[in-house]
Amino acid sequence: METLTKEHYPLGTKRPELLFTPTRKAYHELTLDAAIAGEITSADMRISPETLLLHAQISDSLGRTQLANNFRRAAELIRISDERILQIYNALRPNRSTKQELLAIARELEEEYGATENARLVREAADVYERRGRLKKLEE
Template sequence: MKHITKEKVENLTKKDYPLGSKRPDLLFTPTEKAYNDLTLDAALKGEVTGADLRISPKTLEMHADISESLGRTQLAKNFRRAAEMINISDARILEIYNAMRPNRSTKEELLAIADELETEYGATENAALIREAADVYERRGRLRKIEE
């Protein structure tokens, strides 16, 4: 079954928010269930699983589009980075988070993480953020020092 999540939805604005109330026809779970199929009755029948209740990257992208239409570019970037992270394990996300704390990583280690995000997950927005952090940490002396 082909539905709207396979295509780019154009021109979402404030009038479409909240999507669950105003545009539920656009919302699908990562398991391809329609938003309107996520009912208490379906859950009681065992037709809804935990995987069905996760947000999809497409939904986050639509929220980014709405944010951009309101001039909230930083919020839109946050939604896009979140969409990229959907396919990264929680454990790996926590490892990356810890690696990004000041004085925890060398610049080379941070750049390797950025390369991993870009090549293994297609997470270009997150990779750019980590590269920017590596440069800022270098300027501010917040990189881990390698003992000689």
């Protein structure tokens, strides 16, 4: 498999044959006519993890490491329900969770979803919150 670089961006123009939705519809199938005919559902309009990983490759080729990491984390999150993502987001807000609660979320991300990059980010947040005194205080 080839590694994509900045020359392949934008993918929709330069490499559309690589783009598929999570329902495996090809990029070229996502047309207004198809939508009017009822051949496209809302699930067809979502981005696939594979597409996000292609964007990560391009970002890496530009030296935009943080952006590439964001694309990789986003690709992992696609397998997680929107409801659970919002719960995790709220748990990551300062003073909302104990360190143990955040570490449990990191384990869940890794073990249930294979989301190792996101788990690493949650563990890092737990450590930073601990250093800065931003963890939830236990009732005494």
